[in-house]
Amino acid sequence: MGKIRVSLLGATGLVGQSMIRMLEEHPFIELVKVSASPAKVGQRYCDSVRWVVGGGVPDYVCDMRLVSTEPRDHKDVDVVLSALPNEVAARVEDELVRSGVNVISNASPRRMDAGVPLINPEINWQSLEQVRGRDAWLVKNPNCTTAIISLSLAPLAESLGRLFITTMQSVSGAGYMGVPFLAINGNVIPYIKGEEEKIAAELGKIMGREMDVHVTSTRVPVSYGHMAVIEAETELGLDDVVKALGSFTSFPQLHDLPSAPRRPIILINDIDGPQPMRDLNPMAVSVGRLSLRGGYLRMVVLGDNIVRGAAGITVLTLETMREMKII
Amino acid sequence: MGKIRVSLLGATGLVGQSMIRMLEEHPFIELVKVSASPAKVGQRYCDSVRWVVGGGVPDYVCDMRLVSTEPRDHKDVDVVLSALPNEVAARVEDELVRSGVNVISNASPRRMDAGVPLINPEINWQSLEQVRGRDAWLVKNPNCTTAIISLSLAPLAESLGRLFITTMQSVSGAGYMGVPFLAINGNVIPYIKGEEEKIAAELGKIMGREMDVHVTSTRVPVSYGHMAVIEAETELGLDDVVKALGSFTSFPQLHDLPSAPRRPIILINDIDGPQPMRDLNPMAVSVGRLSLRGGYLRMVVLGDNIVRGAAGITVLTLETMREMKII
Amino acid sequence: MGKIRVSLLGATGLVGQSMIRMLEEHPFIELVKVSASPAKVGQRYCDSVRWVVGGGVPDYVCDMRLVSTEPRDHKDVDVVLSALPNEVAARVEDELVRSGVNVISNASPRRMDAGVPLINPEINWQSLEQVRGRDAWLVKNPNCTTAIISLSLAPLAESLGRLFITTMQSVSGAGYMGVPFLAINGNVIPYIKGEEEKIAAELGKIMGREMDVHVTSTRVPVSYGHMAVIEAETELGLDDVVKALGSFTSFPQLHDLPSAPRRPIILINDIDGPQPMRDLNPMAVSVGRLSLRGGYLRMVVLGDNIVRGAAGITVLTLETMREMKII
Amino acid sequence: MGKIRVSLLGATGLVGQSMIRMLEEHPFIELVKVSASPAKVGQRYCDSVRWVVGGGVPDYVCDMRLVSTEPRDHKDVDVVLSALPNEVAARVEDELVRSGVNVISNASPRRMDAGVPLINPEINWQSLEQVRGRDAWLVKNPNCTTAIISLSLAPLAESLGRLFITTMQSVSGAGYMGVPFLAINGNVIPYIKGEEEKIAAELGKIMGREMDVHVTSTRVPVSYGHMAVIEAETELGLDDVVKALGSFTSFPQLHDLPSAPRRPIILINDIDGPQPMRDLNPMAVSVGRLSLRGGYLRMVVLGDNIVRGAAGITVLTLETMREMKII
Incomplete structure (x- = not known):
């Protein structure tokens, strides 16, 4: 061939x-x-x-x-x-x-x-x-953010109800010239045109069913790496979640494709992670701060918006x- | 006197x-x-x-x-x-x-x-x-974050159900020496020790009743001003919310106290606000990105963590x- | 009138x-x-x-x-x-x-x-x-940098020989969209197109005589305020310099023009100044770190590139x- | 052995x-x-x-x-x-x-x-x-800055007269906790305690003779990498300088020591370099913006303050x- x-x-x-x-x-x-x-x-x-x-x-x-x-x-x-x-x-x-x-x-x-x-x-x-x-x-x-978020939720997909998502997106998501230093240094901009609608719609199409997604997108003074804080309604227990995320593999891993990350989801054990400066991985997403309360799972997700995201x-x-x- | x-x-x-x-x-x-x-x-x-x-x-x-x-x-x-x-x-x-x-x-x-x-x-x-x-x-x-969030929610207090909150807090919240440049420039740290517990507990005490609060606190490379993205369960309509927030005054305003802001809550009309660099007010909180869907009100809140917050x-x-x- | x-x-x-x-x-x-x-x-x-x-x-x-x-x-x-x-x-x-x-x-x-x-x-x-x-x-x-540097040197003009100048210029000098965050956050760019030639030429025209100026211009991740480290050949003593700078006034001050700064040159006594974040003045330049050795005067100059500079x-x-x- | x-x-x-x-x-x-x-x-x-x-x-x-x-x-x-x-x-x-x-x-x-x-x-x-x-x-x-500057000047040492040096030093030079974000984000601090004296004195000792060095040290919001703008009095021609720098090797290279950079001095051809974000090398120094006028050689030098510097x-x-x- x-x-x-x-x-x-x-x-x-x-x-x-x-x-x-x-x-x-x-x-x-x-x-x-x-x-x-x-x-x-x-x-x-x-x-x-x-x-x-x-x-x-x-x-x-x-x-x-x-x-x-x-x-x-x-x-x-x-x-x-x-x-x-x-x-x-x-x-x-x-x-x-x-x-x-x-x-x-x-x-x-x-x-x-x-x-x-x-x-x-x-x-x-x-x-x-x-x-x-x-x-x-x-x-x-x-969309880059959707690529990252959907991957982190994939192993839980069937059990997911309502989702509340706040993103903290890096400036490279807007391209090299996209965000001037004067606009974003020492600042947060809580709006990215069209982003919230895209995330909500595309997440549903990728997951294969309509999802109840509440998204707020923000731009932060970070160069590379999009983060998201997710609160996901679920009936799973925390142990099941940890196991499902940590052990998740799929077609690209089974067939050992050249660009597939060995583990698509990396669990971060440090209490203060994932951080863009420390935990960014080209093709895998990093997930940390897992906790469960009142039927909602909280997780913080980080992915490379240029590589996994695009x-x-x-x-x-x-x-x-x-x-x-x-x- | x-x-x-x-x-x-x-x-x-x-x-x-x-x-x-x-x-x-x-x-x-x-x-x-x-x-x-x-x-x-x-x-x-x-x-x-x-x-x-x-x-x-x-x-x-x-x-x-x-x-x-x-x-x-x-x-x-x-x-x-x-x-x-x-x-x-x-x-x-x-x-x-x-x-x-x-x-x-x-x-x-x-x-x-x-x-x-x-x-x-x-x-x-x-x-x-x-x-x-x-x-x-x-x-x-x-706590500084609680001071800001609670003020923004005060006019809606009686109608509030579950709250999902993601904070983006400035480094001054940790004191002048609190966060080294090497740790936070170009980075987001999705954890602040003790902060999430404080916010949840103190919010309830100030509001006068137990509240179901899900908080994730993050540190962002901003010098002054704490932001929060809030999703608040409520039965109010959006018009009522806008009216309640925009017209809110209380004891300090009625008695014209020297440090009281004339309007404790400032509604930001720009789609991309509030922003720390542009919309920070010493004693009032700025609120923007109001929307309502599926029984949840979304708002983005910004306040001065050193003045209103402390x-x-x-x-x-x-x-x-x-x-x-x-x- | x-x-x-x-x-x-x-x-x-x-x-x-x-x-x-x-x-x-x-x-x-x-x-x-x-x-x-x-x-x-x-x-x-x-x-x-x-x-x-x-x-x-x-x-x-x-x-x-x-x-x-x-x-x-x-x-x-x-x-x-x-x-x-x-x-x-x-x-x-x-x-x-x-x-x-x-x-x-x-x-x-x-x-x-x-x-x-x-x-x-x-x-x-x-x-x-x-x-x-x-x-x-x-x-x-x-040019904005020339405006700032020339003002700081004006009281010494007649005594000046060779000048060595290194500038550290803020991104606003390139306009609002001029420098993307990705290019300058955490970085220094030791080149600004055309800048060094302009400074050398314009300085001579303003001072009214050809000057031997060696300039290196750099861009730093600062929003507002241009700095320059100047080594100026002079026969003056340090006391004379301090007196000349601190007491300098001219036509705009004598005629009390509305936009004239009362003192065009502000001497900064703090050993670690002037700093853009702390010592920026709209129409006056701030001068610090004065010292004299081997016939060269060293000074660090800071000015507002948007106001005094433009x-x-x-x-x-x-x-x-x-x-x-x-x- | x-x-x-x-x-x-x-x-x-x-x-x-x-x-x-x-x-x-x-x-x-x-x-x-x-x-x-x-x-x-x-x-x-x-x-x-x-x-x-x-x-x-x-x-x-x-x-x-x-x-x-x-x-x-x-x-x-x-x-x-x-x-x-x-x-x-x-x-x-x-x-x-x-x-x-x-x-x-x-x-x-x-x-x-x-x-x-x-x-x-x-x-x-x-x-x-x-x-x-x-x-x-x-x-x-x-001192880390001296290590970097002296290496860049080594091939020219015998021809050097007076030196004017302005440094732009990264915050890692002060250690991990050394510089708080609040002090340096969007700022330049034109003073580092004791630094200028150390550079002048140590440069002479390493070079093996007293040197006439005028140094101004500044701290810039960069994480890693110290830069210096140097104006060096010399009788060499520019071609000789380029050749001397680019071909320089010494004992560590001749004996192929494990930590020796193959070329201790890397000439940067891009007009806008060297830049900390792009041109930092662990053990070699990067040199750019070479020019010669009036008997003074101008060069911009960049080195890794943690590795080559320490x-x-x-x-x-x-x-x-x-x-x-x-x-």
Whole structure:
């Protein structure tokens, strides 16, 4: 079986950079094309990117010339991975699929469309069956916060009632230029446009049933890592919860996929964790402060919004599709 | 009626400094003595303080010599205001009261004692009646977070059911030296020792009935101002809530007390508020992001942990006691 | 003598906002028009600004409709104050002057032009004579860092030899959106495009002679206030320096201009000052850590880059011109 | 040749933790004892440390019981490595040496003593000869800032005249608890007690001749990494400087010592570097912004204050002594 050849849209952004890093030595996915906004088309990748993902631009991509987002530039790849900004994603991705190109995307448009699988691989990989046999398909990954929260709740899903969630989201969630220092240093902004609605809706779709979710999203002066304080109605006992979270594995772990974390949920024993500075893991979520009272489970969840929340979940989705022989 | 003569314990700390500022030109409270830890006794205030509360040390206190916390040094004042650290407060304050000295204190010991009023003046000023006529009394103010949260909930108190609260507390809540830069810059610490228990217990005592409170306390890299995201079970409609909060006034407002905010609750109309950097008010709490769904009211609350949460609530309590002619 | 009627270009930016605040109750300058980028023309000021300069948008400007930067929109004012971005300033300001409109500007183009006075009022107000009697004139203010540094050196100007300067500049110097949190939190960036050349050149023009200036500019994670460590070759003794700085006053002080600081240079006695968080003054510069060794004077200088460095220096320049009866 | 057995004083601090990490798999140094302040003696290392140096406490040290700093507890090691606080170092280290124990120390006392080598291995390893054959010796490492600056200047040493240095030092230089968030977030403190004197004096001793050094030390809100802007009088041309810095190697490189960086000086080509967030290297210094004008070379230097500045320089010194067969 040959390598899966992919191109990458939004290759110069934070998520794009992270994907380039993840695919640097991938055993069966080969990144062959990178694309960015029209003004940059034709430039060398190295000349057009402000690289911030540690360790310098990987050699293999440095001399690639940026291509457009037009279908003609992506006819010869197996899958297009999209890290496009939401504003342009709908038009570009629709056009690609109409032209017969497969797309896995992080952008928000179409996530809630009935015909589009919204995938967090450990939870609802089966939903990928929906696109098997299609001429060309669109698969979506959830919002970064939803990816993190849903993973932490996956082992408890069937027992969950009402959810109260307060998020404390890092500024990288808004992109490299997204939050100016003057706005957020020494501050908390208790509002992120559209975020609360996305989390509530996408959580339901991934979990496979309507959920009663109350979310408040805040932005905090942290660079990387989204946290959430969750109060979840449940009939489980605390011991059962600890066991379910700590032992949870799923399809990606069973099939030993390259980007799958060995344990998707890491239990933090320190009373003062998880902390972004100390407990951030690229593909697993960290969970701490577990307690149960009055039928509500409290947990504090932390995940990497750029990797598990975006770049990594896309790569893991593609790995899963290949393992399922959909591609 | 002459001025009320007070002394101040813990005068060199953040809360002490804030009280000194508030009493600088007070119409009927006169600060006549300042006290600090044993090693500093005898020094000039100006020589022993690292002043951080803006605008330099007020002249009137600069040349005062620091006295001890022993009763003999406070026999000649009407009331001792205590901003002592919790570890030493119990012993010192008990001794003062036993020696016939009145104390209003911010420190945590004895807050839950049956015979000790725990006061947030706008809410339960009537509880001050409990000490009327005593030879010497101890009155307590709540934990800074509780002071802020309880004030925001006061107008809704009778209609409240279960509460889910996530706090985002500033580092000044731990004192000037309390949180090192290395621990909190770019980080969130989802645990503050003892805080969650205090908030739950004290909220009930101030509100005058047991409450079902689920609290998670976090520390964020903000200098001043504590925030809380509250989900409160209620049967009220949103319009009623808005009206109740926005029009709320109480004893301190009716009697026009010097430190009383004209409106104790300020409704923030900006969708992205309240924010510590923009919406912090010394004695009022700011409330925003009001919404109601499924029988739960969501609100985001912000208050000044040093003023309303500590120094100001003590001064306002004393003003209230004088207005009530308890002193 | 009637009020001077002015319009303001770049009214929605940080410097524009600061000017609006300064002109709110000005005794003889009346702001009658505000202008912003083409996309905003016609909107109410309040609807188009993201106000960040403390205390909310002043009422008097809130309902003004934004006008264009075209000369026709500024024919009926006495002076246009320009807080335009450098990229558009040259074209717009040239056109205004050619159309007979007077301009005082903060933008960098034309600062070094021979026919254009570059003014820091306490230092070279006499250079304003150059435009007396012209049909229409352009007057420039220096770069924010130059404004601060030159003021601190003014009393020593004649004795100065070589200068070594390291700046630590706040992010507001790059505008509200100028520096993303991800780039500067916990970081220092030892380069600001074009800054070092501007400081060296402008310092010479303001001081009235070529100077041997070695500057290194750095960006630090501070919101407001530019600092500089200066080593200045001089033959003065330390006592003379202290006296010269501390007693310095000039034309704006002698004529008691509304925006003039009583003392343009504030000597900081604390060994650990000046600090942006503690010692920032709107129109005066703070100077500390004075020492002299081997013929070099070391001083640490701090100034408000938005007020003394931009908005305030423009207003003070206009006040000076009126006092000189040039306008 | 057997392993060198060492004990470590100040093992729970930042520098101590970093040394434990460096010695985890060291080919010929074996850490066999850890020591901390009297109150902790007898405790397990894991129970007494607040570990912050990434990746968790290394297993090999976790169960060690902390010993005292008394000579009797260090009689059976070959060398004591000291990361003691300056206040206690003089007494403890003197006693150890008097008792026949060898000490390599980071603490400041005795650094300038004539009989005590002050070592930055790439520069003055020869000074270690001074202790050869002694019964017991004390060897010192310089102040962290001096270690970094001296290394960057080493290849130019003979050509250097007057030096003007402005440092921007990270908060870890003051220890984990050293700088509270309230003091330094959004601030710069242009003073560090004793630092400027140490840098000037120690630089001369390491370089082997008196130097005319003007230093201003500042503290910036950065966690790790000390920067310095240096203006160095020199007769070299820029090409010679670039070549000298970029090609510099010395004894530790020639002998391929385990902790020696391959290149002690890394030239940063990005115009906006070096930056602490991006360019920090454990044992090498990063140098950028090279320019030459009027006989002065300007360079911006960055180094890791915990590793090259403290823990690493001590280990490298010991490695050098062993290579020289002094131990």
